[in-house]
Amino acid sequence: MTAAPQSIMPLLTQMTFIVPELMLAVAIVVVIACDMFLPREKSWQCGWVALAGLGIAAMDAVYLWNVTSGRMLGGPARLFWGMVSADNFAMFFKLMFLAGAGVTILLSLRSAELTRMRSGEYYALLLTATMASCFMASSSNMLMLYLALETLSLPSYVLAGYRKSDRQAAEASLKYILFGAVSSGVMLYGLSLLYGLAGSLDYAAITRIATVNYPVFIVTMIFLIAGFGFKMSAAPFHFWAPDVYEGAPTPITAYLSVVSKMAGFAAIMRLLAPYFSMTTIAPYFDAARGMLGRQFDLTSIFWLLAVLTMTLGNFTALRQTNIKRLLAYSSIAHAGYMLTAFVAHNKDAFSAVMFYLIIYFIMNFGMFAAVTFIYNRTGSFQISDWRGLFYRSPIVVVCMGILLVSLIGLPPTAGFVGKWKLFVAVVEEGQRSASPWFFYSLVLIALANSVVSLYYYVGIIKQMCFYEPGEKLANFRFNTTQKLAMLCFAAPIIALQINWQPLSRFVERGMGAARQAVIMIIPMTTHQNQTLRAAEKTHGPQAFDIRHTGDHPC
Amino acid sequence: MSPQTVIFYCLAVIIILSAVIATFARNIVNAAYGLFFTLLALGGVYVLLRADFLAVTQIVIYVGGILVLLLFGILLTNRRLEDLIISGQRSSLLGVVMGCVIFAVLLAIIFYARWPQSENAQLEGTTAPLGYLLLQNFLLPFEFSSITLLAALLGASYLVRPSERD
Numbered sequence: 028m029t030a031a032p033q034s035i036m037p038l039l040t041q042m043t044f045i046v047p048e049l050m051l052a053v054a055i056v057v058v059i060a061c062d063m064f065l066p067r068e069k070s071w072q073c074g075w076v077a078l079a080g081l082g083i084a085a086m087d088a089v090y091l092w093n094v095t096s097g098r099m100l101g102g103p104a105r106l107f108w109g110m111v112s113a114d115n116f117a118m119f120f121k122l123m124f125l126a127g128a129g130v131t132i133l134l135s136l137r138s139a140e141l142t143r144m145r146s147g148e149y150y151a152l153l154l155t156a157t158m159a160s161c162f163m164a165s166s167s168n169m170l171m172l173y174l175a176l177e178t179l180s181l182p183s184y185v186l187a188g189y190r191k192s193d194r195q196a197a198e199a200s201l202k203y204i205l206f207g208a209v210s211s212g213v214m215l216y217g218l219s220l221l222y223g224l225a226g227s228l229d230y231a232a233i234t235r236i237a238t239v240n241y242p243v244f245i246v247t248m249i250f251l252i253a254g255f256g257f258k259m260s261a262a263p264f265h266f267w268a269p270d271v272y273e274g275a276p277t278p279i280t281a282y283l284s285v286v287s288k289m290a291g292f293a294a295i296m297r298l299l300a301p302y303f304s305m306t307t308i309a310p311y312f313d314a315a316r317g318m319l320g321r322q323f324d325l326t327s328i329f330w331l332l333a334v335l336t337m338t339l340g341n342f343t344a345l346r347q348t349n350i351k352r353l354l355a356y357s358s359i360a361h362a363g364y365m366l367t368a369f370v371a372h373n374k375d376a377f378s379a380v381m382f383y384l385i386i387y388f389i390m391n392f393g394m395f396a397a398v399t400f401i402y403n404r405t406g407s408f409q410i411s412d413w414r415g416l417f418y419r420s421p422i423v424v425v426c427m428g429i430l431l432v433s434l435i436g437l438p439p440t441a442g443f444v445g446k447w448k449l450f451v452a453v454v455e456e457g458q459r460s461a462s463p464w465f466f467y468s469l470v471l472i473a474l475a476n477s478v479v480s481l482y483y484y485v486g487i488i489k490q491m492c493f494y495e496p497g498e499k500l501a502n503f504r505f506n507t508t509q510k511l512a513m514l515c516f517a518a519p520i521i522a523l524q525i526n527w528q529p530l531s532r533f534v535e536r537g538m539g540a541a542r543q544a545v546i547m548i549i550p551m552t553t554h555q556n557q558t559l560r561a562a563e564k565t566h567g568p569q570a571f572d573i574r575h576t577g578d579h580p581c
Numbered sequence: 582m583s584p585q586t587v588i589f590y591c592l593a594v595i596i597i598l599s600a601v602i603a604t605f606a607r608n609i610v611n612a613a614y615g616l617f618f619t620l621l622a623l624g625g626v627y628v629l630l631r632a633d634f635l636a637v638t639q640i641v642i643y644v645g646g647i648l649v650l651l652l653f654g655i656l657l658t659n660r661r662l663e664d665l666i667i668s669g670q671r672s673s674l675l676g677v678v679m680g681c682v683i684f685a686v687l688l689a690i691i692f693y694a695r696w697p698q699s700e701n702a703q704l705e706g707t708t709a710p711l712g713y714l715l716l717q718n719f720l721l722p723f724e725f726s727s728i729t730l731l732a733a734l735l736g737a738s739y740l741v742r743p744s745e746r747d
Contacts, residue, residue: 185736
């Protein structure tokens with residue numbers, strides 16, 4: 028038996044911290060029940076039920092955001108015998124996942140790819156995946172993490188192949204399952220090694236291994252990165268992405284490219300937060316050090332991973348003619364940019380990733396919304412069929428232009444701010460480091476990659492603006508809802524370039540910034556909060572801690 | 582050599598040989614039988630490790646359930662066995678090289694690592710403690726796995742249902 032850390036908080040009070048997930052579980056059941064009573068042509072209405080469930084979950088997540096405010100990432104886990112942590116980092120990602128699922132459902136309701144199909148399962152599976160991503164962001168135990176990862180993957184496999192009659196969808200689903208099974212198996216092998224060494228699945232146990240068995244730690248980390256890399260679509264594990272993105276229904280493509288990827292980043296960030304200061308502890312792998320000219324550690328692995336991911340993504344995107352494939356490679360490249368933060372591996376860099384993820388959320392959902400709207404009328408995903416779109420709907424094309432410029436990362440958009448924050452974090456770490464060019468070279472490669480990406484993003488803008496409209500766009504126009512939706516995606520991109528302070532503060536709180544920064548939206552006098560504070564008063568701030576990992580620089 | 586060690590090495594030989602058969606057999610039925618012996622012998626290893634519940638679970642679920650299901654699946658879906666289901670390997674050279682590298686790394690790790698020695702556990706049933714753990718320390722994963730299974734069931738039932746699109 029493992030040592031059972033006794034929790035002081037009653038189980039029911041602990042459960043109040045996972046109410047968003049519980050609400051989603053309820054919503055899953057309700058959606059399935061509704062689907063049973065609705066005829067097929069009306070089963071799309073399940074989408075609204077699912078949306079309502081997400082709304083209630085999101086409201087509770089906002090409330091919990093205030094309750095858990097001020098708890099550090101990498102701090103002690105306290106719920107359910109150390110299975111999940113209740114901190115703002117988890118709540119930050121839960122809010123993003125719920126919002127992402129909401130946008131996905133709205134897009135699904137408007138997508139021509141999904142009409143005339145039975146959609147009860149679709150929304151139930153989408154909610155399951157969302158619930159699993161919520162647990163992925165908050166899990167602080169390997170078992171919970173693996174279970175959440177699998178629960179996110181299983182519905183994704185089905186959703187990717189939801190258009191059963193479509194050959195491409197079947198191929199997408201099958202490829203996704205095969206790659207998913209392999210990477211999850213590799214990850215599980217790594218976990219088994221960790222468990223054998225530590226005798227515990229808690230994240231804190233891994234910290235101990237890192238100090239005793241450093242080479243083993245590195246190898247197991249590589250195994251784990253295979254699992255996360257699959258979700259993040261990082262380079263050697265990205266092969267599924269283009270085919271799955273192409274074959275899946277467009278709203279699901281958007282979901283996979285944003286929510287699924289964010290879940291991977293959230294989980295690995297929580298896992299690695301305790302190692303902020305530990306990456307250079309052990310003087311092992313002398314041969315490798317001589318070969319690489321630097322200590323072979325986690326940062327080296329991430330350096331390779333980041334460079335490989337962004338370069339492969341950007342250069343392969345150059346040759347794409349299908350917009351969904353292009354966006355797939357673009358999303359791989361963006362994963363590469365965000366992986367640079369793991370090379371710098373400090374608090375600023377992680378904040379920058381979270382900041383970038385929000386902007387990436389807006390940019391990608393915006394682009395996929397446009398893809399859905401255009402497909403609804405033209406039935407085509409070819410970029411060449413977008414020719415002359417500008418003359419049909421200048422407003423929407425301007426919005427898309429803004430999103431594309433933001434994807435490049437050029438100044439009048441939020442994409443620039445995001446990249447700036449990321450790269451500055453890396454450069455600053457370089458200035459502190461003994462081998463600055465390790466970091467500088469990474470930023471230079473990332474900048475060169477941005478220049479490469481300019482080519483294919485601008486290529487889309489060129490197609491839309493500098494040609495006469497093709498025959499597929501003969502009677503084409505966007506309706507008012509679609510125009511409004513595109514404006515809703517483009518407006519924040521501009522607004523956040525003008526003033527990104529509110530978003531920065533939001534991210535800082537997500538990282539567990541000081542409690543005085545909390546804006547009290549809801550009076551915190553609930554039973555839940557009283558219990559928390561009272562226990563802290565009697566037992567000290569570590570009341571529910573099952574581990575004391577000492578100093579987290581974060 | 583204690584009898585336990587002898588039994589362990591016998592089981593290990595069975596596992597490795599049958600795993601090799603499962604991997605390289607051209608006929609999928611032979612591969613399934615190879616897998617059968619792998620899983621069965623693995624159950625024996627669990628017994629040696631005094632994980633009685635796990636051993637029984639292994640035999641009931643993997644040998645009794647999944648493998649029989651696999652064989653039935655093969656027998657029921659394909660009449661011309663040799664023609665249809667033949668596993669093949671492509672780019673085997675790369676696979677061999679990669680496999681050897683990974684094997685070497687793992688071997689180095691296993692010999693290098695300082696594995697913690699557990700105190701020699703008494704031979705008593707693990708079922709009761711497992712039950713307690715499932716409703717205490719592992720309560721959340723235990724309940725959450727029901728959602729996992731629900732998702733798998735939903736997805737599978739959707740995929741196998743005949744297409745509704747006219």
